[in-house]
Amino acid sequence: MRGEVLKSCFCLIIIVLCLGSLLTSLIWYKNNVDPHRPPPQKNKASQPFGPCKGCTEVIDNAVQRYSQTWKKQEDNYQNFRSKLSNECFGLEEAIITQTSKRVGSKIVFNGVRKTLQVTPQLSSIFAKKNPFSNKTWDTCAVVGNGGILTNSSCGNVIDSAQFVIRCNLPPVDNGYGKHVGVKTDLVTANPSIFTQNYEALTGRRRPFVKRLHTYGNSLLLLPAFSYTSDTDVSLRAFYTIEESDSPIRPVFLNPEYFQSLLLFWRSQGLYKGQLSTGITMVSLALELCKDVHLYGFWPFSTHPFSFHNLTNHYFDNKQPKFIVHAMPTEFELLLQLHSQGVLRLHLGDCQPGGT
Ligand SMILES: *[C@@H]1O[C@H](CO)[C@@H](O)[C@H](O)[C@H]1NC(C)=O
Numbered sequence: 001m002r003g004e005v006l007k008s009c010f011c012l013i014i015i016v017l018c019l020g021s022l023l024t025s026l027i028w029y030k031n032n033v034d035p036h037r038p039p040p041q042k043n044k045a046s047q048p049f050g051p052c053k054g055c056t057e058v059i060d061n062a063v064q065r066y067s068q069t070w071k072k073q074e075d076n077y078q079n080f081r082s083k084l085s086n087e088c089f090g091l092e093e094a095i096i097t098q099t100s101k102r103v104g105s106k107i108v109f110n111g112v113r114k115t116l117q118v119t120p121q122l123s124s125i126f127a128k129k130n131p132f133s134n135k136t137w138d139t140c141a142v143v144g145n146g147g148i149l150t151n152s153s154c155g156n157v158i159d160s161a162q163f164v165i166r167c168n169l170p171p172v173d174n175g176y177g178k179h180v181g182v183k184t185d186l187v188t189a190n191p192s193i194f195t196q197n198y199e200a201l202t203g204r205r206r207p208f209v210k211r212l213h214t215y216g217n218s219l220l221l222l223p224a225f226s227y228t229s230d231t232d233v234s235l236r237a238f239y240t241i242e243e244s245d246s247p248i249r250p251v252f253l254n255p256e257y258f259q260s261l262l263l264f265w266r267s268q269g270l271y272k273g274q275l276s277t278g279i280t281m282v283s284l285a286l287e288l289c290k291d292v293h294l295y296g297f298w299p300f301s302t303h304p305f306s307f308h309n310l311t312n313h314y315f316d317n318k319q320p321k322f323i324v325h326a327m328p329t330e331f332e333l334l335l336q337l338h339s340q341g342v343l344r345l346h347l348g349d350c351q352p353g354g355t
């Protein structure tokens, strides 16, 4: 069944969502499955999860580059940012609004060759105002979900950012807050998360609503228009929020923005794979914020400094069933931006209570 296949594909994207995902060596070599052409690569169940074999040199090299003194390079930042905004227009285009997609216009899915005409009903759930137009923040933290955040004590530092972006409804309560923070200004939710963790929102929706409460009045970014099978479940999320007392503010990711980001990163050297939510959010942050800090972005299964084994996410060790993102390549590009002083990666633990 084609729908099933598409769903499975989307699962991939969810699972591997944030760059923080641990990569096994399998991923390292086979990172380029095109989700348009299933079936994607299956991770062998027999593959033991552990340190990335053959990645030692790559990790050493990354640590060495990371360990150079970091300094913001204003020129590099401005150049990169203007290239990004001139090609992708994130501040204006990232979120669908009632004026950017008027009734009668077409939404072009980015994962399949399909379009959807905007009906009055659909239009009514789009944002009336663009939350980002003319907005910039001084400091933003983009929090990936990587196991590197486990016991990192980075919560306070993350929470000290003006604008905090998280990926795929990650837990911030139950003791995680100390290490990942609790402040959330934007959180993404891929359709696969609904399918995997919340029964596609066709059964009890209380667990979903409870999770939303941990993000206060954050924006909830729904990528509802990559594949046609994403739309209904994302609309159910929207309706659930509407019927609940959640102050969260659902908005829809514009698939055309996502597509232009893909082209942008292709031009930067990311030749394979679909964009992860992590790099998508970093891109948005680079337009929104003067100082962009990344936490939880480390795609290897070994800690860069203590060398202990890391779990795939800071909250679980679920392995991706399929590999759709080129995490090490994405990480390499982010590390380059770090070295150029465009943004700042954080790989080490933080001082508890400090900055
Ligand atoms: C780390 O993972 C490897 C491979 O699975 C395993 O052999 C090793 O014992 C693990 N180390 C620790 C300290 O758990």
Ligand SMILES: *[C@@H]1O[C@H](CO)[C@@H](O)[C@H](O)[C@H]1NC(C)=O
Residues within 6 Å of the ligand: 133, 134
């Ligand atoms: C953005 O700011 C500029 C200059 O302050 C102003 O002219 C413009 O109308 C603003 N746009 C929006 C959408 O608020």
Ligand SMILES: *[C@@H]1O[C@H](CO)[C@@H](O)[C@H](O)[C@H]1NC(C)=O
Residues within 6 Å of the ligand: 150, 151
């Ligand atoms: C994190 O800290 C807790 C409490 O100190 C400890 O039990 C746990 O083993 C630590 N986890 C890792 C991966 O170091």
